[in-house]
Amino acid sequence: MSDTKRLLWRDMTVFDGLHELPEPMAVITRGSRIDTLCPMREFDESLGQGIRDAGRGGVMTPGLIDCHTHLVFGGNRADEFEKRLEGASYAEIAKAGGGILSTVHATRAASEDELLAAALPRLQALVDDGATTVEIKSGYGLTVEDELKMLRVARRLGERLSVRIVTTLLGAHALPPEYEGDSDAYIALVCDEMIPAAASEGLADAVDVFCETIAFSVDQCERVFQAAEKHGLPIKAHAEQLSNLGGSAMAARHGALSADHIEYLDEQGVIALRDAGSVAVILPGAFHTLRETQRPPIEALRRHGVPMAVATDANPGSSPLFQPTLMLNLACTLFRLTPREALAGMTANAARALGQTGFGCIEEGANADLCVWDIQRPAELAYAVQSGRLRQRVFQGEPTHG
Ligand code: NIG
Ligand code: FE
Secondary structure, eight states, X not given: OOTTOEEEEEEEEEBOSSSBOSSOEEEEEXXXXXXXXXEGGGOOGXXXXXOEEEEESSEEEEOEEEOOXXXXXXXXXXHHHHHHHTTOOHHHHHHTTOTXXXXXXXXXXXXXXHHHHHXXXXXXXXXXXXXXXXXXXXXXXXXXXXXXXXXXXXXXXXXXXXSEEEEEEEEEXXXXXXXXXXXXXXXXXXXXXXXXXXXXXXXXXXXXXXXXXXXXXXXXXXXXXXXXXXXXXXXXXXXXXXXXXXXXXXXXXXXXXXXXXXXXXXXXXXXXXXXXXXXXXXXXXXXXXXXXOOOOOHHHHXXXXXXXXXXXXXOSXXXXXXXXXXXHHHHHHXXXXXXXXXXXXXXXXXXXXXXXXXXXXXXXXXXXXXXXXXXXSTTHHHHOOOSSOEEEEEETTEEEEO
């Protein structure tokens, strides 16, 4: 792509990542950046001279950012879905060696190429629904080699489709069977071998943990964060999903980019996130799939001004849902986010949850990752669950759909 390629949209209703702009706008991109954003009433046609016309009307949003997924995995867990419908809980299945561990077996058994082939259509589904950035976690390998294998697959996915992939090492996701009864030894492996190896190969952009009674304690997760810090890697946490252990507050003390799930987060935890500038990542797909009843403390997050992101949590167990715009709807219907909050959660606040600046927003100088939707108002994206509305998807200034 030439660096000076320029595209012009006229009469756009723009959601800039945080708000809907009050009047129709003209948007011009130059190479991979947004060059001009100006109200139509100030737009002088001479500004558009020599610039390719990319369209007129509709809603423009930043490209969607799915800031929490587990897209790379072997097998699937339809059997567990059936068991849960018969009454077994997610935690019971996990304690009996199913759940995450059943995906670990399938993922260990798969080659890099097999994992890549399995993940590609899932990633394609996210892209077809407007995603331009997708975070992908490891966490189903649980050996140094298998975790690195997953991260390599994640990186390769970004070479296959026009989407930016951000990788996260989630070695502390579950205790592998070979460490049964000695979780501290497994945490030592994560800290002393996995994190250094992922860091030295440049395979991880961040480090995540699962802080929960069925996973790792607050102390153990803190050791993982200290190791990540030594290697200059930012951190995030799956915390307060099934109980309130204080994992989010501990993560916040370590300057976490985000605390994710947080159904059981209390007000003190909310304040800790605010003080640290961490993002609260809301995962309505897992809440819906597990038929949870405890809702995240949305009102307290709002009151304390904690930025909220929304993500698919796409994974084979708790959220086999591969449609970002569905999450906009679920965040509103299940958690009563406003459509504006939900959309900010998949754009500006999602970028923040990944530590990215210049993404997830429509402003001059920002990255030209954009979606143009065949709708009248941004709120329609959360209101209706409907495919076929994405008219154009622009990745780094290059239209890839439409
Ligand atoms: O984000 N909470 C833990 N980890 C994933 C679930 C992974 C799985 O069930 O395979 C989550 O929900
Ligand atoms: Fe997750």
